[in-house]
Amino acid sequence: MTRRAVITGTGSALPERRVSNAELAEQVDTSDEWIVERTGIRFRHIAGPDETTATLAAAACRAALASAGVAATDIDLIVLATATPDQTFPAAATKVQAMLGIDDCVAFDVAAVCSGFLYALSAAESMIRAGSADRALVIGSETFSRILDWEDRGTCVLFGDGAGAIVIEAQDGAENGDRGVLATRLHADGRHNDLLYVDGGPSTTGTVGKLRMKGREVFRHAVVNLAAVMGEALEAAGEEASAVDWVVPHQANARILDATAKKLGLDPAKVIVTVDQHANTSAASVPLALDVAVRDGRIKPGDLIVLEAMGGGFTWGASVVRM
Template sequence: MTLRSVIIGTGSFLPKRRVSNAELAERVDTTDEWIVERTGIRFRHIAGDDETTSTLATAAARSAIESAGIEATSIDLIVLATATPDQTFPASATRVQTALGINDCVAFDVAAVCSGFLYAVQVADSMIRAGAHKRALVIGAETFSRILDWEDRATCVLFGDGAGAIVLEGQESAEQGGRGILATRLHADGRYNDLLYVDGGPSSTGTVGKLRMKGREVFRHAVVNLAAVMSESLAAAGLSSDEVDWVVPHQANARILDATARKLGLAPGKVVVTVDQHANTSAASVPLALDTAVRDGRIKQGDLIVLEAMGGGFTWGAAVVRF
């Protein structure tokens, strides 16, 4: 028997305010056609004054818990991936914990930007397989609108706010390819810091700072790194791309999704795409897309899925999961 972390519930949440490209064009020098042609993005959601990363995360968590059909108090681990926490400290995960009415469980944040959810998944999976925890809530949540430079049309049109979550449960399985997380692979290379970063922080400037990106260079690295880590994770699971039912990628740019799929020889129809409706929600984008595809019936129990993402740092990773 093998102990695996099985996804038993998914959830997501988006702020009420939905912003179209046309509305953005009234604020910055851009057009709907320019944005769609270069990114595939048509809409994004922007958090209101009464919404924070932890409130979005809590709503997504509640949705995942309901989907799993469990009591929140049965969760003994919360890992929240975010680059936009409510406060410098304590961790936003503890605010989610309190909002869910869980009086005592391990709760902490993980910071790996757009790859944060994959990092959080591996952390939670490792802790479950080690026997330290039985049921984990893994969340990706962001309010990137708070760190955007709204005068920079090259970046402000790309991002949105949102949250996604999964519930992982440790289950024994006798099947080699049974349900659960089959393999994960993570990477980081800090030499590329200046290609995608925020120009502030408590220790450096004492300010929150704004997002800065060199899009063309990021695109080139993303296609190469994502295709490589997906192949690496499939090999670790003893599987091939032909066996994959669905790829659930980080929703950064439609052109990156297309190029990565071609590099792996995957049919475009196997790639879950939500970037047109949600834009890039950083750590939230993978669980948001996953929940969307589960709820609309595309992803079913028993499907083999690959989750992948790359973000500032650079950080990147992939997970092979039998849903």
């Protein structure tokens, strides 16, 4: 048996409050034109007092389970990617587990910031391929609004809150047309900590801290790293860029999406873009965008897709998946 981890369901959840650029311009020195020109962002969702990383994640999971036609009690693994957990510990994944009514399964968090979903998918897929799990929920969920400096117009306009989730199940690739995760490549380079980080933490300041970023330097690294890792993942999967039906990228900045597609020679029309509606939701952005494109019919069973992301650290990665 060629054991594959196949995506059988997708789901997402967004906070009720939707904030436009014009509304932000009433709070900080910015404008809709300034934000759109530099980032492509027009809206973002901001979590209310009763909305947390775990509650958003649980809502996304319920949608993914319904999409897959799977009961929560059939799940034996939950991997949740987040940089904004509800608590320092326990893992937000265990809170989601309880909210879904699952008495016992493996549940843990992954912290790789915007690349977190790719890291989480790799961990879950490896466990399924090894036979230590059969059916998993892989989640990206964030409430970045809680760690933003709302007086820093260079960062507060870029981020939003939300969650995305997928169900992956063990199937025989030889029997299902080689569907599933075909290859993943991950990287990290901690020398770049000071380009994108949060200036706090339990072991240093004893506080949550606020997000800090040097945007121009991050942009430069992102375009080079993402194009390279997508090429690596495609080579590992034995596929050419021309065979790709859709790219589902981390939704950080419209200019990064365009530049990365051009560097790989990909048609920009094949790139799923949701950054204009959701802004940068960090680890949630890839599964959120995937769910949008599955539900609106663009991504169909059998399509070859590439998921990619880069985040603070730096961490970055890409995964090639046959839907």
